[in-house]
Amino acid sequence: MNPGRLFGLLGKEFAQMLRDPVVLFLVVWLTTVEIAMCTLAVGMDVKNLKLGLIDHDRSAASRALTEDLTSADSFILAGLFTSERQAESGLKTGKLDALVEIPPGFGARVASGRQVSVGVVVDGSNADVASRARAYIIEMTARFAQARLMGSMRMTAGVQPAVRVWYNPNLTNTRFEALAMLAQAGFMLAVILPAAGMVREKQNGTLEQIRVTPIRAHELFLGKVLPPVTVTLGSLLPSLLVLRLLHVPMNGSVTTFLGLEALFLMSAVSIGMFVASVTNTLQQALLTSFFSLFPLLFLSGSVSPIESMPRWLQIASEASPLRHGIAIVTGLFLKGAGMGELWPHALALALIGAPLFTASWLLFRRQW
Template sequence: MKKETSAAFIWLQRHAAMIRKELVQLLRDKLLVFFLIYAFSMDIILAGGSISLDLKNASLWVRDLDHKVESRELMHRFQPPAFRLKGGVDNAHEIQTMMDKGEAMATLDFGPDFSENIHKGRQATTLMQVDATNSVLGTLAASHASHIVFQFSLEKAQEKLAKAGAASGGTPSIRDAHRVWFNPNQRDSWFMSITELLTIITVFAVMLPATAMVREKERGTVEQLLVSPLSTWQIMLPKILSMTFVILLGTAVSLFCVIRPIFHTPIRGSLPLFFGVTALYVFTTSGLSLFISTLARNLAQVGLLTILVLAPMLFLSGAWTPPEAMPGWLRFAMVVSPLHHYIDTGFGILLKGAGMEILWDSVGMIALIGGIMLSVGAWRFRRQFH
């Protein structure tokens, strides 16, 4: 019994010493420490404050050949924050030139009989051209314009019915009542800041353990570890645990010093659950890092291989493109991406206040996929020492 207790104590003592060594080595790498501080602070501030998915101040130019009340009323309904009415043009060639130069996001063209057709009960049309170079903004501009024109058309139809003697309450109508959950003001900063945090966690989960191992190769200290009385697990596990601790510390700084005070993002779920899932995700995703460390010979190669691994993970995460919009084979590939399940879990806990009774399947997939990656990475890591 004493021998088992003594062996366990020595095992823990060696792990503690190795974890302390990894943290000291990390602190000595000034460039990597700066990158950590920047990523968990300024990068999230820039992502949450400068990236917007909304249509704001889209420049609108108008060619009005009608010059009547109706055309002017409609054009002045294109107001901020979605549109910014820049002015008028005289001919169609000038409109095309502005569109080609990128000076106009959208243009409205009223024919000379626009108001006359409205008064006579005929169909009145206006031509709108939208610059869809950026397809997202182009779609939003067209959608906003359709809503504005529809509302204008509905009001004119109701005015005409009222003048004809029809009761205003006699026409059928549908009332569309919206209820926006989890982000009632639809702030992009809530979504972007949390998405960037989860992405940064993934970047460092893949990069940091590999960096710690390859640094040993570059400095020639890996041979010293091999002749020490340490097992392969006692070399590998402290690197993962120490970097997991660093990532969790950076996550806490981002949540409590950046995301909550600057963007006022609410945290509706359990913080212990979020940090527990994050620790599981980082620990298991480190299997990719171990695999990279067996292929890379220097830190530059670690960076290149990290990009190679992260690119498909980000594209298949579902943060930018929903699974429903992807082809079937890509939706299958998304299921095996651990970041996809981690993003679902992160948003579920932080913004929706969901618990394990709802997120158990996502957490289970993180553990399953991560366990496979960790097993393969550990097998490859141990094999290089034999």
């Protein structure tokens, strides 16, 4: 290997990427604006649900239950009604997400410690919103009943769990979404940049010109692999500021983060080079890249929990570099984990990336 030729190729690739406004816009957009926008828009936390109320009791207890339901940011009181029929139009038009009906004698039954039922109607047209609204109401009414029961009995006998939540005390999904978007942005860039750069050489005819120069295949291969990894790794640094603005703590080591991210990005770049070797136009490269990205995205655990997948898909998800990339960033940022805890994911990335890198090199060498 000739260092002069290699550094010349690296300089050419860096100059080509950094003077392309489309590439610069894509890099900046994916690693800053899209992380913030998708985190705030795609978060799974459901807030400010529109709650309708029918209070047949109008007692201090019913007013206390109403206050408990609407005191947090889960529900906002969207209307008071006298009957379910009157509130039905609100559910049909989307002005209400849920309806709570408090029966007559509610306060007297609560005060005497007797069982009492509260009617709940939830708009099930959006299953995710409906399930969360139902869970919120069940949790809040159970907490209300327990507090009232303890107050009336003047005792705290029994087993009471003392729950402490580590790493995400508020149980919001924003932090995980932000870190998942960070991993996804880096992965997408590391796949698309080398694929697009290599195919552009084919379309412009410059690859044929390079072949008649003293440049060797392995030098050109490294010249196409190293710049996308370096640019993507550098573009993740502004993402740290975005994560800070989204209140995502960095409890781990930045050095460990950059080292493991480089390993993660190598597997993504290998996919990009493989795509570039089997396509001839930019359109083909982009379509093939997205065709490979979406299955890996769905198997990463960022769209739905891996535990909820069928067993065979859980096993298949181990082959997704994105799954291990997300596990690494969440472990580093939220848990303060180091190599002692993250080495299984680093090993998995090495085992995934090595055959991908070898396959892309062999295919590239065959076409050289």
